[in-house]
Amino acid sequence: MTDLKVGGVPEHFNYPWYITLKNKEYNEHNINLRWKDYPGGTGQMCKALRDGSVDIAIVLTEGIIKDIADGNPSKIVQTFVETPLIWGIHVGAKSSFNKIEDLEHATIAISRFGSGSHLMAIVNAYNQGWNVQKLKFKVIGNLQGGIDALTTGEADYFMWEHFTTKPLVDHGTFRRINDCPTPWPCFVIAVRNEVLENNFDAVKKVLAIINAETKDFKKIDKIDQTLAKRYEQQLEDIQEWLKITEWNDGQPITKNLITRIQNEMIQFNVIQELKNSEDFIKNMNI
Structure with a gap:
């Protein structure tokens, strides 16, 4: 039995992993896959990939590209969610800020640097x-x-995924001032280099199983109701989210995409230099 640890944010994007784990689909292929929630998000998962406490992570594209550029010994094996992530720009309910222009000199709450x-x-x-x-x-x-x-009042505004934070807006904890979509596909699957070297076939099988699940995920009977209940969302919000969200069906990530994202990140002053895009990816040929 091959032991593998997979991690991601405890959000609706990752519900397909829950289904495959609940159905014990990995065990059928002699893989003991264990899930861990990372509520701290991509910065927390990049650290976990570096220290070996997770083997596979479903991370934000921009975060893992920056961290691999900074020496994270991992590779992106494929895109997980093809569509952009919609980031809500939130202030406290009693904040005096009312429009995005008000936030230019404000203090930003962030989960971690990177x-x-x-x-x-x-x-x-x-x-x-x-x-x-x-x-x-x-x-x-x-x-x-x-x-x-x-x-x-320790910070003035906070950016987090629009639909995850929607209940906080509905309940009057946050006010959403605006949205900011990512200029690229939002989630990728990253794997530690050591795991790719030692358990390549097992990782390939894991990807095949999760891709088969996401391919027909939207067709699951009453999936909108299931997600709304599990993630404490309004049904119409989940339905809207399902409409605008597309998962990858296993197509390999391309050097051209990584190069384009790097160029945009340089423009945004997030990374300083363009690196060889081959160094970021591992094609699994699923």
């Missing part, structure tokens, strides 16, 4: 024409940390 909430705050600032060198950040760990920081 996380999606950090990098997308830079992308948003660039889109607004602000000086990205002068952005002020407050590290808050995870979504709960963001809630606490905006409620107490």
